[in-house]
Amino acid sequence: xxxxxxxxxxxWIALLLxxxxxxxxxxxxxxxxxxxxxxxxxxxxxxxxxxxxxxxxAPRMARGFGVVLALFLICAAALALAA
Amino acid sequence: MTAxxxxxxxxxxxxxxxxxxxxxxxxxLLAFLALRLGDPAGFAEAQSHLHRLGAGVNTMVLVxxxxxxxxxxxxxxxxxxxxxxxxLGLAVLLGAVFLTLKIQEYAALWxxxxxxxxxxxxxxxxxxxxxxxxHVLAGMVLLALVAGLATPRAVEAxxxxxxxxxxxxxxxxxxVYLL
Numbered sequence: 001x002x003x004x005x006x007x008x009x010x011x012w013i014a015l016l017l018x019x020x021x022x023x024x025x026x027x028x029x030x031x032x033x034x035x036x037x038x039x040x041x042x043x044x045x046x047x048x049x050x051x052x053x054x055x056x057x058a059p060r061m062a063r064g065f066g067v068v069l070a071l072f073l074i075c076a077a078a079l080a081l082a083a
Numbered sequence: 084m085t086a087x088x089x090x091x092x093x094x095x096x097x098x099x100x101x102x103x104x105x106x107x108x109x110x111x112l113l114a115f116l117a118l119r120l121g122d123p124a125g126f127a128e129a130q131s132h133l134h135r136l137g138a139g140v141n142t143m144v145l146v147x148x149x150x151x152x153x154x155x156x157x158x159x160x161x162x163x164x165x166x167x168x169x170x171l172g173l174a175v176l177l178g179a180v181f182l183t184l185k186i187q188e189y190a191a192l193w194x195x196x197x198x199x200x201x202x203x204x205x206x207x208x209x210x211x212x213x214x215x216x217x218h219v220l221a222g223m224v225l226l227a228l229v230a231g232l233a234t235p236r237a238v239e240a241x242x243x244x245x246x247x248x249x250x251x252x253x254x255x256x257x258x259v260y261l262l
Binding site: 002004005008009011012015016019020022023025026033034037038040041044045048049051052053054055057058059060061072075076079080082083 | 089090091092093101109112113116117119120123126135136139142143146147149150152153154157161242243246249250253254256257258261262
């Protein structure tokens with residue numbers, strides 16, 4: 001296994017754990033549930049962007065994507081908490 | 084390489100496509116959440132008819148297929164044609180598993196007498212997940228095509244599209260199924 005493949009495999013395992021965590025937190029009460037599932041979704045998307053799509057090799061671009069992702073998640077959390 | 088010279092990895096056109104698709108789905112998901120403000124109880128009741136565990140399993144299926152596509156890109160760069168085709172073939176297979184679970188979900192809702200006309204929740208659910216499923220199908224065709232071409236550039240572009248499908252589902256799953 002090459003170092004690049006090892007990194008991808010570690011990313012995949014982290015994604016599986018985060019996906020499992022997303023399904024397990026549905027027992028939380030509403031405000032915490034919204035924050036937990038959206039934080040986990042953000043972590044998963046960040047891993048896909050930086051590792052699967054290779055944005056870790058372009059840190060400035062990665063930061064740009066990270067800001068847009070964070071803005072989306074903040075809007076989604078605000079709308080979810082307001083409901 | 085300086086910061087000014089920093090370039091996006093892969094094909095710029097594919098990144099434009101990824102950004103535009105993320106913008107479309109992002110707007111759809113925020114519209115869904117905004118609409119929910121008008122009827123939170125109705126949305127919660129409608130959501131209770133969805134199979135959350137099945138959707139969670141589908142998340143694992145998609146991230147695993149994404150990993151296989153990413154590994155196939157590494158194999159393409161190393162000139163390992165058999166490995167790249169095996170990786171992409173398995174990724175396509177998992178795409179088919181995802182669609183099968185999705186069809187079962189629609190069939191279960193249909194069996195309960197639920198359609199997109201039953202509630203605004205189902206209209207958005209079916210529009211967002213149906214549009215996403217269409218992208219999964221398109222991604223499967225694209226991965227099959229680039230597996231045939233087997234060049235690093237083609238495999239990178241096909242895998243990037245597949246990762247975009249992953250990115251969208253990872254946001255769609257919590258918003259539609261969990262919140």
